Amino acid sequence: MKKITILLMALVVMGSCKEESKKEEMPTHNAEFEALLNNYYEDGLKLNPITATLAGDHRYDDSFPNLLSDAYQAEKKAYYESYKSKLSEFPDESLTESEQMSKAILAWECDINLAEFDYNADLTPIDQMWSENLFMGQLASGASAQPFETVEDYQKWMKRVDGYLEWLSSTEDNMKEGMEKGYVLPKSLIVKVLPQLESQMEENVEEHLFYSPIKNMPADFTDEEKAMLTEAYTDMITHKIVPAYTKLHTFMSGEYLDAGRESSGIQGEPNGDAYYAHQIKKYTTTNMTAAEIHQLGLSEVARIRSEMEKIKEEVGFEGDLKAFFDFVRGNEELMPFTEPEQVIAHFNEIHERMKPQLEKLFDNKPKTPFVVRRTEAFRENSASAEYNPGSLDGTRPGVFYVPIPDVTHYNIYSDESLFLHEAIPGHHYQTSLTQENEELPQFRKTLWYSGYGEGWALYAESLGKELGLYTDPYQYFGMLGAEMHRAVRLVVDTGLHSKGWTREEAIQYSLDNEAESEASIIAEIERYMANPGQALSYKIGQLKIRELRKKATATLGDKFNIGKFHNQVLETGCVPLALLEDKIDNWIEASK
Template sequence: MRLLPLLLLLLLFACGSDEPEVTPSESPDPSFTKLLDEYQEARLQLNPLEATFMGDDRYNDRLPNMLSQEYKEESRAFYQDYLARLRKINRNRLTPTEQVTYDVLEWDLNIALQGADFTEELLPLDQFSGPHLMIGQLASGASAQPFRTVEDYENWLLRVEDFATMMDTARVNLERGAARGYLLPRSLTEKLLPQLENLSAEPVEDHLFYGPVGMMGDSISTAERDRLTDEYKRMIGQRIIPLFTDLTTYVRNDYLPQSRETSGIDGIPNGEAYYKYLIKLYTTTDMTADEIHELGLSEVARLRSEMERVKTEVGYTGDLQSFFDHVRSRQELMPFSQPEEVIENFNAIYERMKPQLAQLFNKVPKTEFEVRRTEAFREASASAEYNPGSLDGTRPGIFYVPIPDVATYNTFSDEDLFLHEAIPGHHYQISLQQENEELPAFRRNLWYSAYGEGWALYCESLGEELGLYEDPYQYFGMLSAEMHRAIRLVVDTGIHSKGWSRERAIQYSLENEAESEASIISEIERYMAIPGQALSYKVGQLKIRELRARAEEQLGNDFDIKAFHDLVLEGGCLPLAVLERKVDEWIAGA
């Protein structure tokens, strides 16, 4: 509730008030429902890619130029308008569920407006994010963009033209940014170049964007197939390849020599304030970089102690640093010769844990999921990741696993990774959120990294309860994954607020975790590319652990783990303070 001006408060105290106490309504507010419906529809028109990933095909032919100043101003006006409209709603008269939605929408609009004050568009591309990667996934034909009908294929041609316009703007923004000191670190530019080169390579028939041509089904006539094939060849040969050829030349010859030698975002203009905003965006808290750095150091120390215990258990007599090398190079943990065997191993993990899932969860998503190998064009610099299924459940959730070199693929953390990326981590959380028709539409597709990644990291600790981690090396894999996230608190804040170099962050990681050096380098460069995002995992996990411990202590024998998990999952992604309020109210009402 907004604070009354001091003069009005004094008047109320002096004269008293006959206004009755406002109590929450028992039925939904039609004006609030109307606002939410209009917000969601306008939001999808502003962000048509979001609609595509939801399985809403109405805007599959559109891609607004999100790197343009016009789009930025349109977005700012959109958020300002809906924030003003929201504040005309009396929150105290809403139902308890609506009040949560009010708080979520208010937080969402405010954080978006704060972000609009920064010039993010002047750093439009990097090796981990950017339109070239997202559209590249869609262009393959194996992601959310459908390729079933003639209309689908024509929609993609229109969207690609919009994409090409956006990439033209990206080139302009790179030049504008370079002139003003908004530059990528040199190591990131070097990793970006091969991606751009891949998208500029000939022949047309081998190009990533040609993939959908080979997917045309029998429902498309021969004449239409021939026409569309010609149009796709022209699109790739005359627009996409020349565009990326020119962009590659510019980045290699002009942008790379200017790229920063510093590693942190504080090396760009207004970088310190920007990092403070990113911390808030990704953690949904007001924690400072210093507080997060100290928390990370404490967690690293705690986890090292537990790792020492496991090292002793398996009979290794060297120090922890050499044990990391032992785990990295242990041949028994690198048993595969074919990429398909990696995928089969993840499916086998799922089969082992299935019987125990019912002991921890009442709610199970209807959406199917698959484990797939990461596409070749981005595999070298990609991490394992989860892509959500469609809202209607017709497209499965997909757990992507990069396998750049199967001979050196180490399995010691596979059980832990499955719990995080697939079940019950991202797949359960995101699918149950999408399937919950009691949530307003915008909340069914909402993402807060602190909640979503915090939940997934919390799920890694459920391995023993789910019948996993019987092998001490797999348990060490879980500790290593948690250590990995604890290290992130140290190195992300170190890089972006304490002057740490890329090399210092790499060395700190090598000293405290068992990941390979190549993997660590990729991870550190990821943190350099998306400052603050890596903080969300541990901050969110620790909050969920804290809430579970609080509920167990206060409820005692009445604590029901399935009910707790239902409570955490039922409302989908929430800012952490909103989630904490929900759990406290649940404890009080139990």
């Protein structure tokens, strides 16, 4: 027995020595590589100053470069080429495990952005959903990331608007070039842009969106400062903003609308198939083909339909599933509100109800505060619910924006899953925990990969029962409806952009398979038309995270801890899905 004990002790010592030897062999922190990452981040902020403002870095609040100019495009291309080249100076063996992941992410960033130069996306710079003019409207409201706390803040915004208006003027030049080369928006999207432009042609200055900061000037401004800013903003709106929007509206409602495409998908543009393949890779961070994704979508739609049938039977509805969709859409009992404030209070109540269960599923919770707000009136008719991240330092909260264009028809049946996705533990947890992680280099704190980010948010919806929600069958049906919505996206996005589907065919497929209102479905289909591939990311990412959880549960058995799994998924922030899978596989091995 004594000999065995001595032998075991010797083996332990030998193992310990080997471990120490291993540790000594592991590379330590690489200061030169850290400097490279910091430089990449800082140069990126100069190139994209809006990103800095969103992150709470206010050094560039007065800047809006002309993103469409040849000079800017050349600078952007040189930026990615330079950093891709510099990465080759750092072999993997000289980097820590975390640094190797940063290197892989930066390589991906450079490659995917450089590939985009092979296409002509800048020839359709304006759409109804995603373009810079809409985001600038959010900033102009004074209730977003652009600060309006000092006189200097107000002056910075005026300078930023000057740069923005230069960009706005260039959009017309680019669209004219696009008309010559066959790159134009579908007519059905152009007509949705026109009212958005009209809203900024308001000649009553005090009713103009860009006048909002003047209505809310800080009380400590002197009368002289208030008068000076009021005059300056009035002049800016009257002589710059209204004329610029009027000119663009005249062009888009006239010759551009006449030239608009009849086709709905990106196949209607030159080199559309190749561009769509790039967009799929960009948004899903996978090498899946359009055909594979279309088939996956059909399979998921069939699976979710069978789950929906069970809920239909549970509530005693006797018609078919399509009739049940209509019933849910029009059920007045699910439209209980008369004031927009009641919708906001409803989401806050959902949050309170789930708080005790969050402790069981998540070890780490963000410090960044969180609020629910109504979407601004100028864009809520065509907006989806969305989350805007808080600042990096946590002083500006994360915001869950809810469009409420008509509160009397606001249907609550999917609100629990919507909150889980857009707010907690979806985008707010995922984004805030990334920003608060001191171990990550700065450039990774503001990265966004839709496959990971939207995949996590859709995965978060599936946690409802574990969080004490979905006790009402209609709310559970709402979750199935939200998942169906993302499964339908796989079918209709690939249908539109790779199979020649029309806008109307995509709308009808959605109406046949989900309970969203017709108006909402139309807005969604037109969203996919404006940004090919983005809608695919949700389901692809969700299915990957589910697959990894299933693998970890099966492999680790009793050793599996859901809080630790969520730590692993969330702690490294947005990453391409292949890198996430490698990370989880390594964690599973280390946890055995």
